[in-house]
Amino acid sequence: MAGSAADCIFWQRKLRRHCILYELRNKEQILASKFLSVGHQLGQNWTKWDTSVGSGSPFAYEIVDSGFDSDLSVQEAIELGTFKLPCRHRDSASGGSINKIRWMGIYRKL
Structure with missing residues (x-):
């Protein structure tokens, strides 16, 4: 298993271990509201470097890697x-648009 599915299993197991440790130390189960209170996706916080997290990212990375030059x-x-x-049309959840970002903000929405 590789990719996102393997990542999910890894983090699920790690989270389970932390929950068990919490229960052993505090003699109570951790509440789901502790996780929900974070209020944002944890995936970006774990990696700290990936600025593209959408489901179309694998398509985009493939194209950019093949056409990028320093x-x-x-x-x-x-x-x-x-x-x-063309990844914006390959992935049904991407919305079909791309934001061109410059250092100072959005350049133009396509």
């Missing part, structure tokens, strides 16, 4: 992100 101009990078990323 000497890309800004215009070439915009074209790579705009015209060479």
Whole structure:
């Protein structure tokens, strides 16, 4: 098993171990509300480096990896992100749009 499914199993087992330790130390079960009170996805906090977490990310990474060059101009990078990323249509949950982000914010929504 690899990829997201394996990651989920890993974190599920790790979380289970922590819950068991909590129960042994505190003589009570941990409440689900403790996890729900966090209020955001924990996946991004665990990795701390991945800025793309959508279900279309694997498609996008594949295209970007094949077309990326360290000497890309800004215009070439915009074209790579705009015209060479058909992943927005491959993934039904992506919404079919791409936000082009610059250092100072959203450049243009496609």
